[in-house]
Amino acid sequence: MIRCPTCGMLNQDNSKSCSNCGTILPQTKVRCPECGTLNSVGNLLCDNCNARLIQPEGIIPSNLPTESDNRAEGSPVKGISLPTRATANDSDVPHAGEDELPDWLSGLTEDSEEFSETAGSPAEEPGDDEADSSSGHPDWLSGLLDENADFGAADEPDEAEHKTEDELTFESDALPDWFVGEAAPDNEPTPDSADDSLYELPDWLLATADTSDTPAEASETPDLPDWLTALSEATPTETPVDSELPEWLAEAQAPITDADTNIVLDAETQPATPEPPIQPSAEPQLSADLPDWLSAVDDSEESSNIELPDWLREPAETPVPDLSAQPHGDAAGASEEEIAVSTAEEAAPREAVVSEVGEVAPTDTPERPAISPASPEPQPADLPAWLAGLEVSTTAPGGVAIFADDNKRPEKLTAQSEENPSQLEDIKPTTEASQYEPAEPPLIQGDTGIDWEEKLTFSEDTPAEIPDWLRGLDISEPKEPQAPSGIFGENMPAPAELPNWLQELRPQSSPATLFGVSNEPVNADIPDWLQALRPEPGEASGAAARLAGLPTPAEPEGPLQGVPGVLQAAALIDAPAGVKTVAKTAMPESVIAQAQLWQSLLERPRSAERPVSQAQPPNEAAVTLIRLLVAAIFILGSLGAFLLLPEGLRLATALPAQVAPGAPALIEGLDALQPGDRVIVAVEYGMAYAEEMSQIAMPVLQQLTAQQAEITIVSTLPEGAALGAALTAEAELLAAEAEVQPGPAQLDGGYLAGNASGISAFLSQPDAQAAHHILVLASRPERLRWWIEQVQLAYGSAPTPVSLSVGVSASAGPIVAPYLRTLQIQGWLVGLPDALAYRELRGVEDVNSAARTLDVLMLAHWAAGGLLVIGLLVSLVAGKKGARQSHA
């Protein structure tokens, strides 16, 4: 059932979408297109019909983690991969860890390839490749599996084979093909394939191989080479060893009496194993090519004269532990155990030599149970590292344990076992932990001096990837093998002479560096040449000089900061040194200056004192005091004249006629008017100038009224008509008081819209053309100008000339002065002084009020003038003082 990730609804396994919400469900099962069986996602083939499955999108079987990967994830130590025999497909498949192989292992790969070439094409059966890929066996080992198919390889269940394959933690790449043949299910040897696989074996093994063995025997020991199979079938008197085994192996059949050797070919020590023994039938074929050290191994009678290698002698010296009791829980140990058992049950004691090729020597593995303290330390043999570690859990030292059947054991082996039963019995695992301790390998010569052996501890919780048969390796310089004892007695076989392909297996480097295990500190990732360029922490001052002397500038930032010449500038990216960027637009100097100012301000350190503005805030009290003072002055000046000055005292006076000829001319012009003459009075001032202009206009209107002129009041201002009406009304009132006959009714010309155009339009009318005098009362100069201009235009060709008189305010007097000096204006009055003068010349009443008004005006003028002078003087003095304070 698949649970929907969105709604949590349970759906069928083969559902693609949720039945509740429709969410696309992750596929957990794959239906076989052939039989319809539901398979797990990731299965390449159907579990039922073995048909190819169509994986859902995004699921690739190869992406799925495998058991080997899972084991690899938990293994702290990287596994090593021994060179494999090249196959047809291997060229496309990179071998795992192939780059990590040391030279001595890499060379083995080449040799394996050579074997494949010489022995014929390797087993290119698909099954072999699959076996290699699935089981992890190296090619050179898996090939042997095919060769030895008829060596009694039983039809083991696939599960066991799979288990065997999977349990080869050392990825059985280290095992030769003939050794791993029994564990590779697909490499189940066939009679034909077995013969072919023999060509892969080295020559010395081929000679001992017996290809004529029946398949039945091969079924029993499928993984055994021929020579091993022959050994197992041989009778004590007619052992194939006698005829086919090398001498050293034949001698090994004799009971080992040398206490120094650890080789114990005792059948009694062979634990019962379920696996079929290795067919020793092939052994005789291998004897022809055995090296000297192997050929020296003879029957028991000659064993004493044969010098056994150390790894063969050791079992006699040290008791072989009962490996069957080893609680090996790991798959590697079990697999090795099975392999060892299969070989031990039928092989002669000289099968221990096979361990040199690929079999685990029973006493060679450091993982073997601890040897009893009483037993002497085993003598290291001249074995390569990858061979010495092979474990034969159920075999006695020397290969006795490989014999599954006592009948097949050589007499010597049996005798030896009888002679030294205690040795084997004593060799039992003491503790679970101790059995995994990498004890001194018995077949390794001398003190290896390898610390890592002692430190390599194996536990069930953390299974190390280093196989058991490697743990006890002595990869130090080989030493001369000690004379074997026990088996060979006095006639120790000559030191074993390793074949060339085994010699090359000798590691050149220390295992510490081989396996990457070392207590030495690991150099940093930065290479030495780069480390040298790193500036010292204390060289801050000298760093600049040091960097300056470098040919290339140092990196300014980043992980390589301070390192010069690390990265060369790419020509495509970096611009040439001679290229200089030029701004397309010229920056104005003001912008540059502003930018420089900003830069200087930003570069200023924060600790620097910030300039404080010297500008003081304005004193509100001083400002208020000044305003009050000005107000008081104006009030005093305006009211003081009325309140303080005596009535007869006059401060202001009228200008004399020689200075101001305007008033007399006006009087002369108005005196020329006849009663009933039309006079146009233009009121061109507003409400604000009404008081002043009324002082100017009223006496003139009084005269016109007294002369009984027809007054027409016009204005270009809306309020002018009302002001004009007020003037005429007051004038008539004054005339009535003066008992003067008023003139005709005052005509209201109305409002003249359009300023100059309105004036022109008004003057073009016949009534206006009949006017004799025009009096313009204006407070603004431009209105006066309009009238002057239009009057000149309108009355230029008129039959009756018209006079023009003007009355303006004191503010407009200087502006209209040029017009006043022209001939077109006959009389003018400017401000209150001229009005006073006109009054005085005409003898109009209410002169005192006009004089008093003039005195008040004069005092106000003097006050304003005085304040301006005071402010000017104060500004001159205070400005300098303020400037001095700002610069201080």
Added chain:
Amino acid sequence: MFRWFIPTAIAVVCGFLVLLGYLLPVPILASIRVDLVRWATVLGAFALLLAYGSVLRVHLPRIFQKQSRHRVASSLLIGSAVVSLLLVLTQGPGGALVQAIVKSVLIPGESALLALTAVTLVLSGMRLLRTRRHINSAVFIAVTALYLFIAVPIAFPRVLEVILQFVDAAATGGMRGLLLGVVLGIVMTGLRIILGIDRPHSGG
């Protein structure tokens, strides 16, 4: 296009006709000029009504919505309404009520505002050199103060006559230069309007 072309064309044609009517003593041009001026007067009067309507549009919402200064707005509208009604209903601007309002309200109010302007100008003149220290500012203040001292002649005419003649000559010469500039500006502005370069009537 027609939004600015037609008003510009009308303004240009009318301006040419009025100018020709002023310059050329052709009776028909004079009559055309007079008619066009009257039509402009009518349009000006209508513009005055539109301006009054704009004032109502601005101040009435302020009164009804009681926005800021709604009392000032209400005073403005009430006063304008009363004066307008009085002008329409009574004898015109010469009526007694109108004259009373003018003499008691309008003239004193505007006179006070003008006096306030004068005092403000004096205070600004006193601080002129503190804000703008320049010789022109000093000359301006000095000339202003001198004129204020001699504007109203005192009872010492001999000294005053000399000063007044000097000031009168200087002022007259300066004003003549200003008037010439003003005239030239008027002519140029008129030509620009007649030729359609400036279109104040079209809002652009």
